[in-house]
Amino acid sequence: MKSLNSPDLAARSLVALWHPCTQMARAAVTPPLAIARGEGPWLFDLEGRRYFDANSSWWVNLFGHSDAGLRAAITHQLETLPHVMLAGCTHAPAVELAEKLSALTGGALGHAFFASDGASAVEIALKMSFHSWRNRGFEDKREFVCLRNGYHGETIGALAVTDVAVFRDAYDPLLMRAHIVDSPDARQGPDAEARALADLRRVLTERRGHVAALIIEPLVQCAAGMAMHEPSYLRAVRALCDEFGIHLIADEIAVGCGRSGTFFAFEQGECGWPDFITLSKGISGGTLPLSLVLTTETVYQSFWSEQVGRGFLHSHSYTGNPLACAAANAVLDRFAADQVLEKSRVQARLLAEAFAPLAADPRVAHLRQRGMILAFDVREPGERFAERFHLAARAHELLIRPIGATVYLMPPYLIDAPTAQFLFKAVMATLTEVLDHAA
Numbered sequence: 062m063k064s065l066n067s068p069d070l071a072a073r074s075l076v077a078l079w080h081p082c083t084q085m086a087r088a089a090v091t092p093p094l095a096i097a098r099g100e101g102p103w104l105f106d107l108e109g110r111r112y113f114d115a116n117s118s119w120w121v122n123l124f125g126h127s128d129a130g131l132r133a134a135i136t137h138q139l140e141t142l143p144h145v146m147l148a149g150c151t152h153a154p155a156v157e158l159a160e161k162l163s164a165l166t167g168g169a170l171g172h173a174f175f176a177s178d179g180a181s182a183v184e185i186a187l188k189m190s191f192h193s194w195r196n197r198g199f200e201d202k203r204e205f206v207c208l209r210n211g212y213h214g215e216t217i218g219a220l221a222v223t224d225v226a227v228f229r230d231a232y233d234p235l236l237m238r239a240h241i242v243d244s245p246d247a248r249q250g251p252d253a254e255a256r257a258l259a260d261l262r263r264v265l266t267e268r269r270g271h272v273a274a275l276i277i278e279p280l281v282q283c284a285a286g287m288a289m290h291e292p293s294y295l296r297a298v299r300a301l302c303d304e305f306g307i308h309l310i311a312d313e314i315a316v317g318c319g320r321s322g323t324f325f326a327f328e329q330g331e332c333g334w335p336d337f338i339t340l341s342k343g344i345s346g347g348t349l350p351l352s353l354v355l356t357t358e359t360v361y362q363s364f365w366s367e368q369v370g371r372g373f374l375h376s377h378s379y380t381g382n383p384l385a386c387a388a389a390n391a392v393l394d395r396f397a398a399d400q401v402l403e404k405s406r407v408q409a410r411l412l413a414e415a416f417a418p419l420a421a422d423p424r425v426a427h428l429r430q431r432g433m434i435l436a437f438d439v440r441e442p443g444e445r446f447a448e449r450f451h452l453a454a455r456a457h458e459l460l461i462r463p464i465g466a467t468v469y470l471m472p473p474y475l476i477d478a479p480t481a482q483f484l485f486k487a488v489m490a491t492l493t494e495v496l497d498h499a500a
């Protein structure tokens with residue numbers, strides 16, 4: 062057998078694999094890191110060089126790589142039942158997971174529908190909303206409203222409510238027409254929220270009786286470049302959705318599972334619950350693909366009928382996979398037993414303290430944070446900033462992928478004071494290198 066080394070594996074990868082979110086013609090400039098193993102927040106390449114996973118491997122990791130508790134839960138499940146279909150059968154891991162999530166919403170969102178990736182959960186929520194209105198005789202409610210720069214996944218339906226040009230533009234001719242309204246992105250100034258709400262009210266008034274749902278990313282529009290807004294926005298949209306009789310879909314695929322400081326970001330609105338919550342990414346702690354949609358008794362009841370066609374017949378082959386559900390149950394048990402939220406609030410403060418000097422750095426604007434997400438914008442990033450920053454950071458033991466001119470950290474919940482200092486120093490050294498080089 063050939064012995065593996067990082068450059069060889071990267072080269073073979075660039076031939077045999079089509080990497081996601083990557084222009085392959087430019088991939089040779091930043092050849093993929095060949096990762097052999099992970100431990101805690103660290104990833105190790107084939108030669109044993111380490112990289113701190115500052116973006117939690119696309120926001121999925123919560124407790125670090127190769128976590129012993131999650132491994133035990135998955136292994137135990139693997140020994141008894143790796144998979145069974147969820148039509149005509151059921152299994153304890155799925156039932157327990159749905160019950161635990163229901164309990165976390167105080168029973169308000171007591172019905173869980175499973176899928177395997179985030180975009181599919183968004184598709185499910187959109188379909189359920191439309192079909193629920195249809196079953197209740199509101200056939201005209203078939204339009205969706207979403208936010209400027211919002212991101213909800215890249216399948217055709219999810220892309221229709223996504224407003225990130227690089228993902229959307231090529232496919233625009235294929236997409237269902239959604240209404241895109243102003244974002245409450247606080248970087249747009251103190252009246253951004255008021256303007257966003259006025260724009261939403263305008264669309265809901267113009268399209269009264271035609272809108273099925275509004276879909277939002279509560280508190281942080283992550284793929285937009287960590288655009289943040291206040292909980293007051295959640296209260297206001299909940300009230301507007303009630304006033305106009307439309308569903309509110311809270312896409313918590315990125316911000317759920319404690320990332321924002323509460324288990325669900327929407328909780329911080331202190332205004333009850335949305336009609337749908339989508340979850341994925343962190344729910345299985347970064348181990349196995351799993352997503353789900355939580356919804357209300359009202360939505361559930363609207364499908365209850367002797368007629369098959371009034372039911373929600375959507376399915377995916379791996380719906381409710383027991384291994385992924387076992388991992389998710391272990392994640393939720395950890396939240397319950399190990400004060401994960403309390404500890405993550407302490408960790409968020411450590412990050413805030415370590416990065417505080419950046420607030421006075423003239424190269425930087427909009428230093429901001431919500432829970433375990435910290436971000437800032439670079440004022441004069443120059444050409445291909447994200448690519449250059451990502452590449453330069455590798456030499457500082459940091460795996461980080463800026464979004465445009467936004468540098469962000471979304472680390473596993475494993476931050477202590479020395480780690481926060483390490484991250485600050487690595488980010489500063491990289492920033493200086495990249496900006497000096499551009500000048």
Ligand SMILES: *Cc1c(COP(=O)(O)O)cnc(C)c1O
Pocket residue numbers: 178179180181183212213214215278283284312313314315316341342
């Ligand atoms: C990542 C993400 C999705 C899509 O999830 P995938 O598993 O990548 O399909 C949808 N919505 C939000 C808010 C996300 O961050």
